[in-house]
Amino acid sequence: MGKTYAGARLRRLREERRLSQAEMARVLAISPSYLNQMEHDSRPLTVPVLLRLTETFGVDPGFFSERDTTRLIADLREALAGELAEAGLSAADLAELAARMPAVAQVLLGLGRRNQLLAERLAQATDSRGTDPELPRSPHEEIRDFFYRRRNYLHDTDLAAEALAEDIGIGPGEVLP
Incomplete structure (x- = not known):
């Protein structure tokens, strides 16, 4: 068997069983530092440890094998x-x-x-949205389309604005300070 680094899978197994590193190390008859090194992929998973894992925890050895990713x-x-x-x-x-x-x-x-x-x-x-009249439209779209249909001209509003300007003495093109 080549070197197998399976730190994440080993850690996941330990965490699923709710074991501390010290507890799992004791069950596997290895030191906690050795288990820590295997979990961090500093040391490979050895055959004796793999055999103890499969016997103790009932996992398939393939659980720790390298996968085609x-x-x-x-x-x-x-x-x-x-x-x-x-x-x-x-x-x-x-x-x-x-x-x-x-x-x-x-x-x-x-x-x-x-x-x-x-x-x-x-x-x-x-x-x-533009082709389906059943879909709700945003207020922005409604207003944009309202002015577009009227070519930005509102006859009654323009007449009222011109009358107001005349009443307050503003001529065409003038601006109040």
Whole structure:
């Protein structure tokens, strides 16, 4: 067996069982510092420790194996393209996330997909607003369209304004101080 670094999965197993590092180390017959090093990927998971983990906690050895993350990385790139570029994340950052914390990567993937779906729905709603009279319009749109239909001219209002200006002694083009 090659070197297997499975710190995040080992930590997740420990946390799911609600064990401290000292408690889990005692169960596995290793030192707490050695467990800490394995959880932080400073030391690889050894065969004897893997065997004790599978026997003690009843987990499949595949739980700790390296996973093929190619598809997950590609999906993350697609779903989070804008956010990744904005954050300046590299391909190596994505690969590390997918390998060390696949559950977190899956959550981010789901959030990214929901974000894309909501953006598409918003774009459709915005595009269809002008053609669907059933959709509510904003006050701004109502007023804009009101003046557009009248070519910015309101006959009665203009006549009243001209009469008022004449009554108070303002001529065309004059401005009061």
